[in-house]
Amino acid sequence: MASLKCFKSIAVTNLKIQKKRITADYILELENGDEVHHKLIHTYEEDIITDKTREFASLTVSTPLVNYGLFADRIVFDVPLTRQGKEFLEDTTRITAYDIFVNRIVRNTGFLRDEYIPDPEMVKPEDAEPRVQLVFTRTANPGSTEHGLDEKKCAVMSSGGKESLLSYGILREVGCEVYPCFFNESGHHWFTALTAYRYFKEHEPRTLRVWSNVDRLYTFIGEHMKILKRNAYKKDKAEIYPIRLFFFEHYVFSFLPLLYKRNIANVILGNEYDDPSRTSYLFKGIKHYNAVYDQSQEFDKYMTNWFKRSGLGFKQWSAVRPLSGLIVERILADRYPELFKLQRSCHSVHLENGKVLPCGTCSKCNGIILFLLANGIDPRIIGYKTQHIETVFDRINRGSIRLDPDELEHSLYLLTLRSGKQIEGSQKHEHVEMIQFDELNSHPDNIPAAVREKIYQIYEAYTKGYAFLTPKGWVTISREEALRGALNNEK
Numbered sequence: 001m002a003s004l005k006c007f008k009s010i011a012v013t014n015l016k017i018q019k020k021r022i023t024a025d026y027i028l029e030l031e032n033g034d035e036v037h038h039k040l041i042h043t044y045e046e047d048i049i050t051d052k053t054r055e056f057a058s059l060t061v062s063t064p065l066v067n068y069g070l071f072a073d074r075i076v077f078d079v080p081l082t083r084q085g086k087e088f089l090e091d092t093t094r095i096t097a098y099d100i101f102v103n104r105i106v107r108n109t110g111f112l113r114d115e116y117i118p119d120p121e122m123v124k125p126e127d128a129e130p131r132v133q134l135v136f137t138r139t140a141n142p143g144s145t146e147h148g149l150d151e152k153k154c155a156v157m158s159s160g161g162k163e164s165l166l167s168y169g170i171l172r173e174v175g176c177e178v179y180p181c182f183f184n185e186s187g188h189h190w191f192t193a194l195t196a197y198r199y200f201k202e203h204e205p206r207t208l209r210v211w212s213n214v215d216r217l218y219t220f221i222g223e224h225m226k227i228l229k230r231n232a233y234k235k236d237k238a239e240i241y242p243i244r245l246f247f248f249e250h251y252v253f254s255f256l257p258l259l260y261k262r263n264i265a266n267v268i269l270g271n272e273y274d275d276p277s278r279t280s281y282l283f284k285g286i287k288h289y290n291a292v293y294d295q296s297q298e299f300d301k302y303m304t305n306w307f308k309r310s311g312l313g314f315k316q317w318s319a320v321r322p323l324s325g326l327i328v329e330r331i332l333a334d335r336y337p338e339l340f341k342l343q344r345s346c347h348s349v350h351l352e353n354g355k356v357l358p359c360g361t362c363s364k365c366n367g368i369i370l371f372l373l374a375n376g377i378d379p380r381i382i383g384y385k386t387q388h389i390e391t392v393f394d395r396i397n398r399g400s401i402r403l404d405p406d407e408l409e410h411s412l413y414l415l416t417l418r419s420g421k422q423i424e425g426s427q428k429h430e431h432v433e434m435i436q437f438d439e440l441n442s443h444p445d446n447i448p449a450a451v452r453e454k455i456y457q458i459y460e461a462y463t464k465g466y467a468f469l470t471p472k473g474w475v476t477i478s479r480e481e482a483l484r485g486a487l488n489n490e491k
Contacts, residue, residue, distance in 0.1 A: 001118040006071040006225040013078035024061035038220045048257035056256040067244040069097040069130030080140035084310040096246040101128035103291040111242035116227040125285040149265035160193035163270025169336035174454040179206040183251040186213040196342040248294045271318040275404040329371040360388030374414040431467040431474040438469035444485035
């Protein structure tokens with residue numbers, strides 16, 4: 001297969017930390033020897049200087065590079081990193097390379113030039129191995145590891161979507177001190193979060209925000225990758241990123257100076273249930289994560305263990321891991337209607353008469369409209385128009401939707417019951433309306449013990465019990481069995 005090499009080297013260097021600002025320079029050495037530069041910037045609304053800020057800053061500016069292990073001979077980290085920091089970058093670069101190779105190189109996404117798309121039948125495991133040599137020029141001392149954290153404090157990484165809004169509502173209800181954290185990218189993507197951010201900024205004094213131009217960095221690197229079609233990063237309404245797959249932990253790291261100052265123990269991401277029953281996580285012997293490694297439970301557990309090894313002690317988890325998107329919408333709209341109205345789950349939102357509105361036709365919007373209709377909720381409450389609702393099945397029938405098969409079929413089944421009309425593709429899958437567990441990506445111990453049972457009690461009011469996926473299919477279990485399973489995992 002054609003070489004994927006695009007750069008002789010990529011370097012991150014010249015780290016600078018100021019009272020409210022972190023910057024570093026990126027240097028790309030192209031195959032012809034030319035160098036091009038880009039400055040990565042993070043700005044804060046308060047003083048971030050602590051004894052750990054340099055450690056956090058080095059991680060923050062280094063993490064975007066995890067995406068490029070297949071495309072450069074060398075990646076140079078010319079910033080001070082602890083031994084654990086280097087381990088994190090080595091581990092995630094290797095695993096992300098496998099995920100990118102399968103889901104962005106072998107599977108035709110429309111962004112890659114034809115000559116670089118390999119024949120899927122000819123792919124070998126060694127093709128997915130990162131070609132890059134990671135070079136660490138400086139080592140940092142982690143310093144003090146004595147840091148008292150408050151287990152009741154939770155930072156919710158907030159995007160303006162349904163999962164983060166529901167996570168905030170639930171954690172607040174069960175008695176946690178919740179901090180909505182908004183990552184303000186410099187480009188249009190920030191519009192998705194803007195409605196929720198404005199509300200929280202006015203009503204929630206714990207709201208935190210970090211501004212960054214990291215989206216410009218990804219575009220800058222992508223525009224120098226010979227394997228991508230010209231203007232791949234400028235496609236209107238593109239629903240996936242051309243190459244990068246690993247970005248959520250960069251958001252988390254950028255908030256660590258703020259979390260550390262406040263002794264916040266928990267980092268919450270809105271990762272809902274992904275049904276593995278019809279999905280293979282192996283391709284030609286290559287283990288991958290269907291493009292969502294940094295949203296997987298395996299990664300959350302890796303990070304919690306990594307934070308512990310690093311002496312930082314943060315726990316990373318998701319409160320909505322056992323829930324389908326259908327149930328997330330049901331709880332959010334019924335239990336927290338003031339939060340539901342803020343939801344903008346669309347990457348192509350636009351301004352209309354001063355309001356941020358969803359495009360109403362992308363695959364993400366189609367899934368949201370379907371969930372709401374299946375739950376008997378009017379999509380117009382969150383900005384969809386009648387024309388979007390009336391034409392949603394045309395778009396779904398054309399394949400413009402990305403849901404787990406059981407979730408899609410069961411949502412259509414519920415809508416068939418509501419409308420009295422048989423809808424093509426509808427099929428009952430009871431587990432979609434249950435609290436779901438499996439061995440791969442939804443372990444019963446995912447939610448910490450201190451709040452686990454309280455959260456399950458909330459979920460029980462909107463679901464039809466508990467289910468566990470076995471090799472023979474879904475089986476019903478009791479709450480006690482779910483809690484016992486959690487205890488067994490924690491031993």
